[in-house]
Amino acid sequence: MAPDALKKPPQAPPKFTATPKSIKEATDVLLQKSRKVQDDIVKGVTLNGATFDNVLLPMAYDENSMALESHIIGFYQAVSSDEALRNASTEAEKVMDDFFIEASMREDIFQLVDSVLEKNKKLEPESQRLLEKEHKGFIRNGLKIPAGKNRDRFKDIKKRLSELSISFQKNLNEETGGLWSKPEDLNGVPEDVINGLQKGTESNEGKVRLTFKYPDLFPTLKYATNYQTRKTLLIANENKCNNNIALFRETILLRDEAARLLGYPNHAAFRIEDKMAKTPETVNDFLGDLRTRLSPGGKIEIAKLYELKQSDLDQNGKQAEIDGHFYLWDNRFYDRLMLEKEYSLDHQKIAEYFPLQTTIQGMLKIFEQLFGLAFVEITPGAERDKIADTGNGKDIVWHQDVQVFSVWDDEGEGSGFVGYLYLDLHPRDGKYGHAANFNLQPGFLHPNGTRRYPATALVCNVSKPTPKKPSLLKHEEVVTLFHELGHGIHDLVSRTIYSRFHGTSTVRDFVEAPSQMLENWCWTKSQLKALSHHYSYLSDSYAEAFAEASKLEGKPSEQIPDDLIEKLLATKHVNDALFNLRQLHFGIFDMTIHTPASHAAAEEIKISSLYNKLRKEISQIDGPEVLGSSYDWGHGQATFGHLVGGYDAGYYGYLSSQVYSADMFYSVFAKDPMNGKEGRRYRHTVLERGGSQDEMQTLIDFLGRKPSSEAFYHELGLS
Numbered sequence: 001m002a003p004d005a006l007k008k009p010p011q012a013p014p015k016f017t018a019t020p021k022s023i024k025e026a027t028d029v030l031l032q033k034s035r036k037v038q039d040d041i042v043k044g045v046t047l048n049g050a051t052f053d054n055v056l057l058p059m060a061y062d063e064n065s066m067a068l069e070s071h072i073i074g075f076y077q078a079v080s081s082d083e084a085l086r087n088a089s090t091e092a093e094k095v096m097d098d099f100f101i102e103a104s105m106r107e108d109i110f111q112l113v114d115s116v117l118e119k120n121k122k123l124e125p126e127s128q129r130l131l132e133k134e135h136k137g138f139i140r141n142g143l144k145i146p147a148g149k150n151r152d153r154f155k156d157i158k159k160r161l162s163e164l165s166i167s168f169q170k171n172l173n174e175e176t177g178g179l180w181s182k183p184e185d186l187n188g189v190p191e192d193v194i195n196g197l198q199k200g201t202e203s204n205e206g207k208v209r210l211t212f213k214y215p216d217l218f219p220t221l222k223y224a225t226n227y228q229t230r231k232t233l234l235i236a237n238e239n240k241c242n243n244n245i246a247l248f249r250e251t252i253l254l255r256d257e258a259a260r261l262l263g264y265p266n267h268a269a270f271r272i273e274d275k276m277a278k279t280p281e282t283v284n285d286f287l288g289d290l291r292t293r294l295s296p297g298g299k300i301e302i303a304k305l306y307e308l309k310q311s312d313l314d315q316n317g318k319q320a321e322i323d324g325h326f327y328l329w330d331n332r333f334y335d336r337l338m339l340e341k342e343y344s345l346d347h348q349k350i351a352e353y354f355p356l357q358t359t360i361q362g363m364l365k366i367f368e369q370l371f372g373l374a375f376v377e378i379t380p381g382a383e384r385d386k387i388a389d390t391g392n393g394k395d396i397v398w399h400q401d402v403q404v405f406s407v408w409d410d411e412g413e414g415s416g417f418v419g420y421l422y423l424d425l426h427p428r429d430g431k432y433g434h435a436a437n438f439n440l441q442p443g444f445l446h447p448n449g450t451r452r453y454p455a456t457a458l459v460c461n462v463s464k465p466t467p468k469k470p471s472l473l474k475h476e477e478v479v480t481l482f483h484e485l486g487h488g489i490h491d492l493v494s495r496t497i498y499s500r501f502h503g504t505s506t507v508r509d510f511v512e513a514p515s516q517m518l519e520n521w522c523w524t525k526s527q528l529k530a531l532s533h534h535y536s537y538l539s540d541s542y543a544e545a546f547a548e549a550s551k552l553e554g555k556p557s558e559q560i561p562d563d564l565i566e567k568l569l570a571t572k573h574v575n576d577a578l579f580n581l582r583q584l585h586f587g588i589f590d591m592t593i594h595t596p597a598s599h600a601a602a603e604e605i606k607i608s609s610l611y612n613k614l615r616k617e618i619s620q621i622d623g624p625e626v627l628g629s630s631y632d633w634g635h636g637q638a639t640f641g642h643l644v645g646g647y648d649a650g651y652y653g654y655l656s657s658q659v660y661s662a663d664m665f666y667s668v669f670a671k672d673p674m675n676g677k678e679g680r681r682y683r684h685t686v687l688e689r690g691g692s693q694d695e696m697q698t699l700i701d702f703l704g705r706k707p708s709s710e711a712f713y714h715e716l717g718l719s
Contacts, residue, residue: 016398020088078432097162104141178211188225215463230329238634268594271649297577353532353560356471362531370679372413422457437487442502456491468545486515494690501692509653510695516661532560608632662711
């Protein structure tokens, strides 16, 4: 039971009551207000009289207040069950992006900002950073291109790139493809997965439908004994969004053209300039070195997996399938089989100890102890009605499945309010298909010095509960959930002056580091024990269903047994080289398409063939190309939302930020992961600062020195 003091947040949660009509109206009002702020600055301020307070500050306040509505307006397209509302959200985002492009290219505003910078008046550090970022932003948005044809072309490109990004993600969110399969073709797939599949009628009578959503896709690729089923599903998944092929190609070409208009040799040089890496050469050296170090291990891992494949096919009388190749559709299947056979690790059994709701409660408890927080769930009904502005608790969520928590500092941290956390965990039509954290409303300081508190949402796609089983998490899903919750905590505890720098608004090659560091808690014996709770203890009906299915006498242990944990921990680095080579494929593909020697060379790139050719060369795993198909057998780039949604020339950050995350964990937390003193120091030194100072300085402040790559390479066994 939460203390009474933690039941009355000082700020109401956001509302999710929009209609297609209200979204359009709200967007128009927001943009009119913002345009007026800018126009008033230009009318009322001369170049000589331009200061931070009369030019930058009014725009920063406008940006703060606008973000309270604009983030939610754009969020509906990722989560709403109403197609009309999703469409209105998408259109509103296009209109807002067009406005932001126009605003970022206003010569009259730029001249005033330039004048403020030249005066070089002393500002407090976060305001100085805002001034410098704003000034650089105008230059990066084309204001050093002479007015005329080229600048107009640059603006047109920016607007088109925004349209392409929004359309690309919409196509991914609304993808509804799948395959009808006979039950016998799904031999080996867990029964609860098959029971959850859509049953066919008429021409599909007797069949079940596999979608490309994670709860269907991954179990089938891991467990289906029929290789043809796995092959067909994998190839179909690589071709599930082919309406994005042309959008991706146009995006790459327009980025390259825009970078050259700005005077950069390519898009990667433009994007990486203001990141921690600074230059494409630094990135390519890092990726190249890692590839050289990992490739021999990848070869050894494939050889072992192929040996297991031969043995498995031989034992099952399938010698005709032994052809000297280890295929993409073999990888997840034999990786899983290796864990079971050589490490006696059954991920289905481990999942029994991680029901979704108790696991989330356990994760929140870890964050409470580590960072000095308190999470109070606001349940449907009277509790939500009480804190909703409208008096109707249904107005503070966008779907009935969504959970809401108010988040507070614990007594040691002062018992103050922190913000709101939302969890939207199960798949549905039209919903964002992966796992991600979305900022709904940033935090910042109001002009009067009071704080605006943030709201953040975790959006996942975990299988739904059934009458016989709750939603159960595989260990990799536990890791993913903890990672994304880590982003949510970063979003919640950030305390910046300006919304521009709030939470995860850091450079891309740092932003993953805090969450990657927290993944280590999911590989720590004490924390796995604390998170676990066998589902048969949740209710009598689950206990009966478990007893019936398992045929065991008596109940299993309530917490995961030590021997199971030991088996799991022993597999942490099994086939690690192959996993990281897969990440390298994504990173090197990203850099290759964004560093062509010329624009003509960019136009010559056969993107699908390059994607698959690089995968074959880097991962060393065979695809349909060794069976006679051309390299354009699949179009994985058309499903790759990261490269169109902000990680362009930045995917390397998933690997490079592990350098920082490994260093932070092994230097500070490895000996005692639940050290609350260090956890709070981490909260205040790293998470609280968001992007309000240079990220390298944040690392130096926390570590007491510049970061080292030693722990990263040691963790990969590559010291």
